[in-house]
Amino acid sequence: MSAPSLARTSFVRNRPWLQKWLQPMAEWYKNAAGYRQLGLKADDLIPEENDVVQLALKRLPPKEAYDRVFRLRRAFQCSVSHQLLPKEEWTKPEEDDLYLTKIIDQVEAEMKERDDLEAMVIEKRKTNAASH
C-alpha cells in the first residue's frame, strides 16, 4: 500500500480485543485529522505520485473519478480561503469508504504476481527429464 496504515495490517484485525480497544481511538483520530471537515475521504489523501496509484486512478469508474476531482478542488478552495465547509457538507463516517484502496490492492496483487512469476525457478517435468 502506498500509505502506511495500522488498520490494514492483519495484526490488529486478527485480535478482536485489540481492534475493540483501538477502534474508538481510530474514529477519534479520523475526525481530528480534519480532512472530513474539508469534504474529503480518507482515500483522497493517498499520495498519487507513483505507478500503482496512477494506474488505480485510471481504473476508477468515470463517476467516481469526477467526484474525486470535485472533492479535491473544493478542499483546495477551502484551504486557500482558510475556511471549513458548513457542517452539513462534512464527509459523514459512512461516506468515508475505501473506493481507491480496493483498486490499489488489485493493482498491487497483479504486480506481486508478475514479480513472483519473474522470480520463478523452472524445473523440467520428471517424465520429460527422463526422456531427454
Added chain:
Amino acid sequence: MFSRSTSCRAAQRAIRQQAARPAQRRGLAAPASGSFQYQSGEAKGVKFACRDFAGPTTTLALVSKAGTRYQPLPGLTEGLQNYAFRNTERRSTLRIVREAELLGAELTSYHTRESLVLEAKFLRDDLPYFVELLGEVASSTKFEPHVYNEEVVPLIHFAHKHFLASPTDMAINSAHSLAFHRGLGNPTASASVTPYTKYLDPATIEYYSKIAYAKPNFAIVANGAQHEDLSSWVNQFFDNVPSTVEVQPGLAGTEQTKYYGGEERIAHASGNAFVIGFTGSSSFTGKFYKPEIAVLGSLLGGQSSIKWSDGFTLLSGAKASPGTYVKTTSAIYSDAGLLYTIIAGEATNVAKTAEASVGVIKKVAAGEITKEQFQKAKAAAKFKELEFGQNIKAGLELTGAGLVSGDKPYQIDEVAKAIDGVSEESVKAAAKTLLETKASVSAVGDLFVLPYAEELGLTV
C-alpha cells in the same frame, strides 16, 4: 550380404512407402484413406470432434457460433474475441500466458464471419490442461471494465485502422454486405469507430458470452488427440458453461441468408481494389452445396500454383499486367456462399482486368473452354480441397461450424469425391446462372478510373 541392387531396391521401396503413408498411424478400424476423417461425439451436451494424427503436438479449438454474422450488436464478436484468455475467476491473464509459455504452447483467438475460434496448440501430453483452460475461458472469464479499456478496446481500434488502410479488405467486406445485407454481410472488422464507442461495453460482451459459450452453440475440435481422452476431459471441464441459450433475442443472423447483390463505390487514396461477386455455394455441411462452383472458381482462378508462370487459369491469362493481383475465391458459409474475384493493383490495370474477367465468365458460359482447361481446374479444385483438409486451421473451423450448425463434421474426403463428380456441363450452366443473377460489385480506390458494373455488362 545383400547384393547392391537388392539393398538399393529395398531402400527405394522404404522411401516410397514413407511417401505414401506420411507420419500418420491409423488404427485398424479406421478406413485406409480416412486420415482426414473426424470422429465426432458428445459429452454432457458439448459436441466435440477429433482426429488422431500421430504427431507430438495437438491443436485444440473451441469453435463457437458467434462470428460477426450472429452478433446482435456491432463489434460484439471482436470484443469477445479479445476478451479470450483474459482474467478468469481462477487465474489472471498473466498467469494464463506464463503457464502456456512454460508448456511451450500457443494461444490464439480469431473470428470469421460465422465462427469465433479460441485455439491452443501444445504438446500432446498437456491435453487436460488446455481443455480445462478452454472450459475456464468459456465459463468464468471476468469481464472487467479496466481490462476492456486497457486491452480490448485498443486491439479493436487497431483492427479498425488496419481495415481502413486496406482497400482489398474494404472491397471484400463491401461485396459481402451488398450480397447478404445483414447477417453474413456484417463487416469482420469495425468500419467506423461507432460500433465500439456506441454499442460496446463489458456488460454487453458478458451477455453475449452467455450466448456464444452456451453448450448448443459451440464445439470442441482437436487435431492429434485420442477420442477417448478428449471425451473424458471434455466431460469433466465443461460443467460450468450454460447448457441452454438463456435468452432468445430474436437470435440475430440465424435466419436463412438471402442473396441481394448490388454495387458500391468507395473512394480510397492508398490503393485500388475491385470485387466482382456472385451467389456461390454453401459449405459441404450446409444445404446449398454446389461443387461446380468450386471448380468454376479454380477455372477462373487468377493465381498461379507453379513458379515462373502465370498458370493455366483463365483470369491469369486475361489480366492486364503481371503486377495486377487477381484471385477468385469461393467463400463458403453454412447456408450461402459468395464466389468472388478480387482485382487489386494500379487503377487502369484494375479497370482493364475487370472488363476482361467479365468477358472470361461470358466465355465459360458460352462453353468456349477446352476439355483440358476443365480437367486442370477440376484437379486444382480437388487438390485445394484436400490440401485444405491438411491445413489444420481451416479444418478446425469448418468442422466446428459444421458440428454446431448441422451436427456433422466437415469431411474432406467426401468433398473431394463431390468435386470428382462435377461435369463440364454443370460448370457451364453455373457460369450462365451467374450472369443471369445479380452481381455484387464493389470498387474501392480511384473512382475516376474504376468502371461501373453497368459498363462491364453486369446486372446489379
